[in-house]
Amino acid sequence: MDEYRILAINPGSTSTKFAVYFNEECKLNKTLRHSIDDLSRYTNILQQFDYRKGMIIDSLVEEGFEVDRIKYIIGRGGLTYPLESGVYLVNNEMLLHASQGVYGQHASNLGPLIADYIANQIPGAQAFIADPVVTDEISDIARITGHPNFEKRSIFHALNQKATARFHAKKQGEIYEDMNLIVAHLGGGISVGAHQKGRVVDVNNGLDGDGPFSPERSGGLPTGQVIDWCFDSNMTKDEVRRMVVGEGGYVAYLKTNNAKEVEELAGRGDAQAKLIQDAMAYQIAKSIGQMAVVFDGVVDAILLTGGVAYNNYLTDYIRKKVQFIAEVFVYPGEDELEALAKNALRVAREEVVAQKYQPRYPKG
Known part of the structure; x- marks a missing residue:
């Protein structure tokens, strides 16, 4: 060889x-x-x-x-x-x-x-x-945002999502290009993708603030409130961007981007840490549910990956919410x-x- x-x-x-x-x-x-x-x-x-x-x-x-x-x-x-x-x-x-x-x-x-x-x-x-x-x-229909001045951008954890999807397909004796998979990368940023026969035809923009909030990103925010905040707070463009990317999510609520630290706080009975952790898991589960619509509900498997997927409490929370859609597999970590x-x-x-x-x- x-x-x-x-x-x-x-x-x-x-x-x-x-x-x-x-x-x-x-x-x-x-x-x-x-x-x-x-x-x-x-x-x-x-x-x-x-x-x-x-x-x-x-x-x-x-x-x-x-x-x-x-x-x-x-x-x-x-x-x-x-x-x-x-x-x-x-x-x-x-x-x-x-x-x-x-x-x-x-x-x-x-x-x-x-x-x-x-x-x-x-x-x-x-x-x-x-x-x-x-x-x-992304498919043409998924690219539409609701206003012609804006187009949905695809920025996500493509390398790890694709590698995890291919690994899962091989492990199951299947071909990635023949499967309908929902893959959620759970890390400092979170992206949830609909892998339809080898193509990610819909996915949230894990960088700019679309989708679930994460340890350091705000996720989707109420648009009207964001508009008022930007004009009333006199924040600069860079300050607003940092609020959404880098200083959102866990950082904003709990002053840390360390998901392991939040997991430990919640496990020791910190009510606020548990609420915010649960809320993140809840939003991830909702995003997975949204992606099931892409496939008309015909989903072969749901894959959870990324560093935060080591949190068994969080992945069990998500599993309970979405296992009615398809079997959930957890592949924690990433090796880019x-x-x-x-x-x-x-x-x-x-x-x-x-x-x-x-x-x-x-x-x-």
Whole structure:
């Protein structure tokens, strides 16, 4: 059997994670932490490029890996323009859009940039991304918002949702593209997707505040009250955005984004912590119920994944609410590096063809 050497890269807000795989075997999995002091030297995400890619290369050398033998480098996809699920070759257009952060500034924008840089240093190497957060397979009817000035955006945990759905299908002896699945990623942000025969045809925007609230995001808020608040409070645009993303959910109610801490507080009898935790589970269950409508109620399974899915109380709460729709399976945690590596391996083994980045540009 041929041996394919893969480098997977996942830049996060305060860390850069990377892993080296030889086929399915993980040879190195490392998390490089970045302190506030480290990152305060840079005024934007793009300026962190040299710092982060240098740390990855130095670490690979220190660990004794022959970097020039790694031919597949795959990074987490950033906030470029929308595109369908799949594995994509990094090209100049993608690099431009990631550099610009056309859909927002996030450390994941560095994923294709770092992958491309390292691949260019290795003869015969190629750079890829897979299932980025802007993966967009939403149906036309789901895209309508209620006013032509606004269009629903697909920004969600596509990489982990897709990997979990494929894992579940394989475990059940089924094919992902033949199943109707509802997948809920439960983390710092929460996204609930309707996977119809391999396509996520509807999903809440887990970044901008759509759907259930989460440990640090507000979820959907009463529109009229938000309008009044914005005009009456004299808040800036950035302050309002932070209220929705970063300072909402658990942070707003309980002054922490640590879901484990809230779980422990609720378990010790803290009534407010229990109420807010229950409310989050209640909203997640309602979102799952909404997605069941997409399938006319014909759902093969409901999958709960992400770090918060380790909370058995919360997943049991959700299960009781939605098990009438379909059987509930819990796959706690996430391994985005493994998911990236598996996607690169599928390309190496010619099971899929890496696509060209041809995004769907927004209207106007």
